[in-house]
Amino acid sequence: MGIENGLSQTFEITGNDFSKAGSISTTVKEILQEIGIDSSVIRRAAIASYEAEMNVVMYADKGQLILTVTPEKFTISVEDEGQGIENIELAMQEGYSTATEEMREMGFGAGMGLPNIKKNSDEFEIASIPGKGTSLKMTFNLDTKKEK
């Protein structure tokens, strides 16, 4: 699905659409499985992608997830337009969350998303402009020996 045409694929994330929330990450996981990437790397990437996708749905108006695969690594970039993050250091702390009661009832808002994204990716970058939006870049290294 898509990988054959240029090893890069873009998905649109709609803010506040909880019925679809998470579906892009399950698709990304399928794509990575089709390419034949090592399953432990896929798991880490899927978890990080899912938390990042949920953050866009919860806190932003809309966003894009871009999956790019090269022989050595793949990246998942998630860029959104929305409220942005005032204090990134605070947002990165375990347990810090501004999630509403409604979001908590849906099982999110434990404040573990960003720390877990960082933990699961080999490289992690985050940038945000308050009032404009947030961008995350997660990089996963591929053990080329394990590649087919």
Place this chain on the structure above:
Amino acid sequence: MTLKEIKEILKAEVICGEEHLDEEIKFAGGSDLMSDVLAFGKPGILLLTGLSNAQSVRTAIIIEAKAIVYVRGKRPDKEGIKLAMEKGIPILSTQYMMYKTCGLLYSQGLPGVS
């Protein structure tokens, strides 16, 4: 422990995945917080949860859970069931609350995720 045994211990209803009941479950973990599940979940886990939206099924897919047991009589919505069927993840629903569900399975020899 097989899913069939789990079904009997929990007096659970099978919502989908009847054909997978012979599968062996080696460990379980319970939470209503999906971020926690994403953080502690390991492939093959039996996920016990009281959260029955589509995200609970997506979370199970992401962590490669073997099956889901909904507690307190919860049932996933149509979207959740469809997803689970597509991915071949069996879903059980028990009337027992989380604590009792965990206690019953644990005392019958099903360990927690380590």
